[in-house]
Amino acid sequence: MALEDILKKINEEARAEADSLLSLARAEAQSIREKARREADDLKATLMREAERRAKSHAERIRILAGLDQRKEILAVKKRLVDESIEEARKKILNLPPEEYLAFLKPLILNAVESGNEEIVPAEREKDLFTAAFLRSLNDALGPERGHLRLSAEAGAFSGGCVLREGNRETNLTLSSLIESNRDMLEPQVARVLFGETKQHG
Structure with a gap:
């Protein structure tokens, strides 16, 4: 090749x-x-x-x-x-009209009395409602042994209700205090009326 x-x-x-x-x-x-x-x-x-x-x-x-x-x-x-x-x-x-308002306060005061010697300190705006006749009706309801409530010369700077005072002991029956102390009971009741709820949540 x-x-x-x-x-x-x-x-x-x-x-x-x-x-x-x-x-x-x-x-x-x-x-x-x-x-x-x-x-x-x-x-x-x-x-x-x-x-x-x-x-x-x-x-x-x-x-x-x-x-x-x-x-x-x-x-x-x-x-x-x-x-x-x-x-x-x-x-x-x-x-409320005075008569109805005092009828609302009376059982609250009577239930809170301890010794019967307390003085009642009303709200400034309500001091004229706590008349001698109202005080007498309270003492009559307490009876002769405990019926020695008296009206304080002072008035409180709260919107309504009163304070029971004896020495250093005070029982707060102001309307705001009563509402706050019973709020846990009041809220579910109000919720039931407003929303048909059996319990207020949250």
Whole structure:
């Protein structure tokens, strides 16, 4: 075989091998690209699922918080309405006709008397209501052994009711104190009237 033919054959074989290697390289590159695309698609799907899960979780959290806020607002409104109703009742008691007002105070005073020697300190605005006749009716109800209540020369700076005082001992029968001390009992009753509830929550 002539040298020229040998060189030609070597050249052809080299070209065929190069083409084969190039084809293999291209196939490998395509495989790598497809694998990378699959991995990217898998990663994208995973990220989307996680984003969707987090979005749902976030939305649920917002819904729960919104519900809690709404419930808090409702409870706050109910509490305000109950407080307003109790305050309105206090004002109505203060504005009762004198005879009815004294009839309201009398059993409170009698039930609070301990020795019967207390002095009664009325509210400044009500001192004219505590007449000698009213004081006498209290002492008559207490009887001769305990009926020694007397009216103080002082008047208290409170809106209504009175204070029983003997020495250092005082019994607070002011209207505000009576309402506050009985608030736990009053609130459920007012709530039942206002909202038909058996118990005032919050």
